[in-house]
Amino acid sequence: xxxxxxxxxxxxxxxxxxxxxxxxxxxxxxxxxxxxxxxxxxxxxxxxxxxxxxxxxxxxxxxxxxxxxxxxxxxxxxxxxxxxxxxxxxxxxxxxxxxxxxxxxxxxxxxxxxxxxxxxxxxxxxxxxxxxxxxxxxxxxxxxxxxxxxxxxxxxxxxxxxxxxxxxxxxxxxxxxxxxxxxxxxxxxxxxxxxxxxxxxxxxxxxxxxxxxxxxxxxxxxxxxxxxxxxxxxxxxxxxxxxxxxxxxxxxxxxxxxxxxxxxxxxxxxxxxxxxxxxxxxxx
Numbered sequence: 524x525x526x527x528x529x530x531x532x533x534x535x536x537x538x539x540x541x542x543x544x545x546x547x548x549x550x551x552x553x554x555x556x557x558x559x560x561x562x563x564x565x566x567x568x569x570x571x572x573x574x575x576x577x578x579x580x581x582x583x584x585x586x587x588x589x590x591x592x593x594x595x596x597x598x599x600x601x602x603x604x605x606x607x608x609x610x611x612x613x614x615x616x617x618x619x620x621x622x623x624x625x626x627x628x629x630x631x632x633x634x635x636x637x638x639x640x641x642x643x644x645x646x647x648x649x650x651x652x653x654x655x656x657x658x659x660x661x662x663x664x665x666x667x668x669x670x671x672x673x674x675x676x677x678x679x680x681x682x683x684x685x686x687x688x689x690x691x692x693x694x695x696x697x698x699x700x701x702x703x704x705x706x707x708x709x710x711x712x713x714x715x716x717x718x719x720x721x722x723x724x725x726x727x728x729x730x731x732x733x734x735x736x737x738x739x740x741x742x743x744x745x746x747x748x749x750x751x752x753x754x755x756x757x758x759x760x761x762x763x764x765x766x767x768x769x770x771x772x773x774x775x776x777x778x779x780x781x782x783x784x785x786x787x788x789x790x791x792x793x794x795x796x797x798x799x800x801x802x803x804x805x806x807x
Contacts, residue, residue: 646761
């Protein structure tokens with residue numbers, strides 16, 4: 524049991540790091556260059572991990588890496604940006620909170636992982652908790668934005684499940700680096716074509732890009748794929764609900780925002796959901 528919770532703790536690094544990027548991006552990075560922001564996040568992270576792994580793709584990984592890179596980084600980053608432009612953050616976060624359902628739904632036929640009643644109860648608690656944490660918009664919700672956000676969720680979930688299915692015995696650092704490099708190269712080409720030259724940033728911006736690349740991308744995705752290799756995919760999806768929770772808590776601590784009673788209740792529900800769906804087994 525101690526080993527299982529250690530893997531849960533490692534996996535939790537990913538959504539916590541991703542949640543922290545909201546505050547960093549909002550305060551330190553330019554908002555008018557999303558493609559360059561995604562490229563400068565993915566490509567340096569991939570090169571860093573490749574320098575650590577010191578391994579080139581072989582055999583089928585020459586086509587698997589680009590496919591996974593486009594799913595997990597290229598297409599996903601672009602779709603998330605488009606959804607953010609069309610939807611209130613509360614709706615976008617609520618759609619992404621359905622990740623336990625999509626991960627578990629894809630893991631059943633592709634990985635042979637059957638959902639459990641414990642997981643179902645945890646998912647219900649977690650989704651309700653996220654809705655309480657981020658709130659709910661009462662205005663008109665653009666259907667296109669919901670479709671794009673749902674597509675981003677499906678693309679990212681499929682990429683994670685395929686990365687687990689195709690993992691074989693290839694080291695995790697190597698496969699993650701190949702995906703990031705492939706996705707980063709695709710994003711760089713798109714950024715040059717759409718946005719032109721890279722944005723100019725000051726020293727704080729350079730440090731922010733470096734921090735996001737190293738912590739919120741290289742480290743976070745290694746932890747995320749570690750979770751998918753050792754935990755049921757549905758459990759990994761529930762742990763991912765710490766993403767909006769982290770964003771809200773950092774907004775309170777850094778941005779001076781207030782925390783409502785409903786949000787506190789939502790945070791408690793998310794933590795209870797993760798505890799209630801504790802994994803029944805792990806692989807060594």
